[in-house]
Amino acid sequence: MQFGWLTLALSPSPAEDAQRIDQQIAQVCRAEALGFSDVWLTEHYFTGESVYNDALMFAAALTQRTERIRIGFAVVQMPFHHPVRLAVQLALLDNLSKGRIDVGVGKGTVYNEYEFVGHGLRSHDARERMEEAVDILERAWREAPLTYNGKYFQVQIPELRPRPVQNPGPPLWRSVISPGSFTECGRLGIPILTARLPVERIKERWALYDAGLEQGGHDEATRAKLREKNALWRNVYVAESDAQAEEELSALLLETRAHMMHVREAFNPADFTPGPETLNAWTDPRVGETEALAFVLATGCLFGSPARVREQVAELRDVGVRHLLCQTGFGAMSHEQNLASMQRFGEQVMPAFRQ
Numbered sequence: 001m002q003f004g005w006l007t008l009a010l011s012p013s014p015a016e017d018a019q020r021i022d023q024q025i026a027q028v029c030r031a032e033a034l035g036f037s038d039v040w041l042t043e044h045y046f047t048g049e050s051v052y053n054d055a056l057m058f059a060a061a062l063t064q065r066t067e068r069i070r071i072g073f074a075v076v077q078m079p080f081h082h083p084v085r086l087a088v089q090l091a092l093l094d095n096l097s098k099g100r101i102d103v104g105v106g107k108g109t110v111y112n113e114y115e116f117v118g119h120g121l122r123s124h125d126a127r128e129r130m131e132e133a134v135d136i137l138e139r140a141w142r143e144a145p146l147t148y149n150g151k152y153f154q155v156q157i158p159e160l161r162p163r164p165v166q167n168p169g170p171p172l173w174r175s176v177i178s179p180g181s182f183t184e185c186g187r188l189g190i191p192i193l194t195a196r197l198p199v200e201r202i203k204e205r206w207a208l209y210d211a212g213l214e215q216g217g218h219d220e221a222t223r224a225k226l227r228e229k230n231a232l233w234r235n236v237y238v239a240e241s242d243a244q245a246e247e248e249l250s251a252l253l254l255e256t257r258a259h260m261m262h263v264r265e266a267f268n269p270a271d272f273t274p275g276p277e278t279l280n281a282w283t284d285p286r287v288g289e290t291e292a293l294a295f296v297l298a299t300g301c302l303f304g305s306p307a308r309v310r311e312q313v314a315e316l317r318d319v320g321v322r323h324l325l326c327q328t329g330f331g332a333m334s335h336e337q338n339l340a341s342m343q344r345f346g347e348q349v350m351p352a353f354r355q
Helices: 014-034 055-065 083-096 113-118 123-142 179-188 199-216 220-229 242-267 289-300 306-318 335-348
Strands: 002-007 038-041 070-077 101-106 146-149 154-157 172-175 192-195 231-238 301-304 323-327
Touching: 002 014, 014 038, 014 055, 014 335, 038 055, 038 101, 055 070, 055 083, 070 172, 083 101, 083 123, 083 154, 101 123, 113 123, 113 242, 123 146, 123 172, 179 192, 179 199, 199 220, 199 306, 231 242, 231 289, 231 306, 231 335, 242 289, 242 301, 289 301, 301 306, 306 335
Parallel strands: 002 038, 002 323, 038 070, 070 101, 101 172, 172 192, 192 231, 231 301, 231 323
Antiparallel strands: 146 154
């Protein structure tokens, strides 16, 4: 198995932002030293989540502080970026990192409409904007000159400079939830990121992806490579005992949820309601804390002593997971607490799954 590290930590106040940004750089460096294969950056705005906000600029700093670890985005919220500018920035990052960039793309948050409003947009046309932007992004790395006349973007590019190191460009990933998306990404040969998928559903979803690979006519080498890439995202917290881990993680998760519910109620426009298909016990504000916590612990978390977490990782391995993304920071968790959990996972869990 390979293990990625993902950051979605919260800075609780503007006064702490600079310190929290420095701490996240230190955490990425520690992840590389511990043997994590990739780091994934999230993109959120205005409320202290993803405190660096601009994941692309933050990634540029990471290219200069790391040597081996791949640097990914989970995900770039495509409506917030002009695709030509994004193509140039990603090409530069690929050069700065010597070809270590991975790009998850998405249509933007389905809960935080205030992020769209803050960028002068609304989410109703987010998917269409994303599809045009991804088309331009991929073609800009391949074609010179490029003329594009779309609904949202009309561009003429003589030539993109610099060219990406990876040919034709950094791999594009998709974040998927629905069963049909697994099959479609397999058909297109696109690696996937998925989160909060119960263990009993993983084998089924992986089979749907395999069916898509077959429909797409991909050769066996390509299929094997994509299967190894596909990543499952889990909250990970390792403490000295099972009881300590559950108590401390539960408090951090409830703090995170309280923040999440508060900012959505405070900042989302009155005419916005998340689609019912996007809600679950964790994201639905009508669900109480006890039920919400039980849901997220059961479907989205690995936690306990190193021995217990090894058992949980083995369970994922046995249903086909080969790439696990570990979010080790939650809410306003301290830097020291995060590093201690990372250290236990890196030294006492990961070695058991090395080939």
